[in-house]
Amino acid sequence: xxDDRDERGGLASASSMRRxxxxxxxxxxxxxxxxxxxxxxxxxxGVARHSLIEIGADAESIDDSNTAYTVEQAKRNEAExxxxxxxxxxxxxxxxxxxxxxxHGEDLQRVxxxxxxxxxxxxxxxxxxxxxxxxxxxxxxxxxxxLLTQVVALCENHGVTKVYVALSQPNLAADKxxxxxxxxxxxxxxxxxxxxxxxxxxxxxxxxxxxxxxxxNCPGRSVCKEAIVASVVLSVRDSVELSSPEKxxxxxxxxxxxxxxxxxxxxxxxxxxxxxxxxxxWELTPGNTTKKITKxxxxxxxxxxxxxxEAEFIAAVTVKKGELEKLYHAKTGGTKKAAAEQLEAALxxxxxIEEKQNQPxxxxxx
Numbered sequence: 001x002x003d004d005r006d007e008r009g010g011l012a013s014a015s016s017m018r019r020x021x022x023x024x025x026x027x028x029x030x031x032x033x034x035x036x037x038x039x040x041x042x043x044x045x046g047v048a049r050h051s052l053i054e055i056g057a058d059a060e061s062i063d064d065s066n067t068a069y070t071v072e073q074a075k076r077n078e079a080e081x082x083x084x085x086x087x088x089x090x091x092x093x094x095x096x097x098x099x100x101x102x103x104h105g106e107d108l109q110r111v112x113x114x115x116x117x118x119x120x121x122x123x124x125x126x127x128x129x130x131x132x133x134x135x136x137x138x139x140x141x142x143x144x145x146x147l148l149t150q151v152v153a154l155c156e157n158h159g160v161t162k163v164y165v166a167l168s169q170p171n172l173a174a175d176k177x178x179x180x181x182x183x184x185x186x187x188x189x190x191x192x193x194x195x196x197x198x199x200x201x202x203x204x205x206x207x208x209x210x211x212x213x214x215x216x217n218c219p220g221r222s223v224c225k226e227a228i229v230a231s232v233v234l235s236v237r238d239s240v241e242l243s244s245p246e247k248x249x250x251x252x253x254x255x256x257x258x259x260x261x262x263x264x265x266x267x268x269x270x271x272x273x274x275x276x277x278x279x280x281x282w283e284l285t286p287g288n289t290t291k292k293i294t295k296x297x298x299x300x301x302x303x304x305x306x307x308x309x310e311a312e313f314i315a316a317v318t319v320k321k322g323e324l325e326k327l328y329h330a331k332t333g334g335t336k337k338a339a340a341e342q343l344e345a346a347l348x349x350x351x352x353i354e355e356k357q358n359q360p361x362x363x364x365x366x
Contacts, residue, residue, distance in 0.1 A: 012202055014114035014149035017195075019218055020202050021145055025209035027202040029220030033268070049074075049133035050117065054097055063326070065336065066171075073170035074131050077178045078118065081129050081166035084180065087122055094121040101153035103195065111199045114146070114153040126151075126160040131168045141167035142181035145198075151183050152192045161185045213253070213364075215260050222264035230257055252362065 012020045012027050020027055049067055053074045062068040082088050096119040105111045118129040128150050132138050141147055147165045154160055163183045169176055183191060201207060211230040215221045273284050293299050300313050329339035347353040 011110060012112045012199055014112065014146045014153070017112070017145040017149050017198065019214040021198045022212060022214055023210045023218070024198070024202040024204070024207035026214075026218050026220055026224070028207065029209065029224055030218060031220075033220045033223050046133050050098075050131060053117075053131060053133070060336065065322070065325075065340070068336065070133050070170045073177070074133065074168055077131075077166070077168035077170065078129055080178060081127060081164075081168070081180070082120065084166075085125075085127050085164045087120055087125075087127060090122050092122075095119075096121070096158075101150075101157045103149070103153050103156055103192075105196055105199075111196060112149060114150040116150055116154070119150075119154055121154075121158055121160060124159065124161045126154050126158065126163040128154060128163060128165045129168055130165070131170070133170065135171050137172060137176065138167065138169060140176075140181070141165050141179040144181075147181070148191050149195055151188060152195050155188045155192070161188070163188065211257055213256055215257050217260070218264070221261050222268040224261075227257060227261050230254060256364075 016027075016030075049070055052062065052067070052071045056075070057071055059068040059072045062071060079088075087093060096116055098115065098117065099119075100113050100115045102110050102113045116128060117131050120127045120129075128147065130144075130147055130150065138144060138146075144165075144167055147167060151163045151165060154163060162185065165181045165183070167179045167181075169178075209224060209226045211224070211227040215224070215227045218224070218227075221227050269279060269282065270284060273279055273282065296317065300308075300310070303313060303316075304310075325336070325340045325343055328343040329336050332339050332342065344353065
């Protein structure tokens with residue numbers, strides 16, 4: 001789960017450690033930005049999915065098909081991680097869920113923290129399972145700074161001398177869905193030194209700011225001159241000549257950065273104006289009002305009174321495939337997946353479904 005709340009108190013959190021390592025100066029900027037906007041629709045969705053995993057929700061009780069799949073695959077990943085490290089059937093097995101653990105420096109002051117999705121401890125051995133429930137690729141467990149921070153935190157707080165980490169990414173391809181790393185005692189001590197160095201670098205007054213793809217979710221991006229300058233390069237005419245593949249790659253990297261900076265500026269401006277600050281030339285206008293017909297049978301009655309036929313009404317409305325799948329499943333039973341497949345096959349046979357291939361989208365090679 002993502003939780004950058006520590007930055008408000010001047011401390012880096014595990015979830016921001018990848019950025020802090022590469023851009024130490026972002027810690028202070030994030031902390032001091034008065035118009036920072038925390039959270040997003042995606043982040044909220046991630047939190048909701050974690051909650052479903054935590055309570056062991058049954059996929060059959062979850063309406064959204066991707067959420068149901070994600071929860072079920074995450075549970076399978078947990079079971080596989082336990083089996084892989086030899087903890088299956090072990091009693092007693094201490095379980096830690098959604099707990100924040102602190103890491104302290106040599107002076108015993110807090111320097112960072114990690115919120116663990118799930119950890120198991122047996123004697124002096126720990127297993128950390130971290131779920132990434134959306135579609136982003138967070139790499140391999142052995143290269144993940146957030147997991148490294150969790151390892152150090154678990155060792156300090158629970159005295160383990162060996163830790164396995166499992167990075168669970170249910171929505172990725174099979175070879176990336178569950179990756180492992182192993183830390184022995186010497187690895188843990190080396191990780192601790194590395195982590196303390198990253199935090200110390202971030203707390204220096206002259207900590208440098210280095211723009212990159214990590215700017216996208218940085219709470220300080222809207223006021224970061226380095227990120228803004230890097231993105232403004234796109235406005236220079238001769239910089240956007242697509243003269244070579246290398247030039248295009250360079251420009252695409254800056255497009256990602258520019259999009260993140262622009263979003264941060266817009267979000268910060270909305271918050272500022274919403275707080276009553278006058279921004280010359282700008283104001284908040286009400287969002288569009290959406291209207292939804294919630295009683296189709298009543299709607300049909302209204303138009304039927306004017307002479308509309310059932311066929312004309314059906315031609316005027318759009319059937320939501322997801323809602324139709326729910327109805328079909330309720331009538332046929334079995335699994336949601338099987339019901340959806342049967343419904344699609346029946347609709348195809350009746351020539352009642354249309355498939356369209358969306359335009360290709362650009363994605364970074366991982």
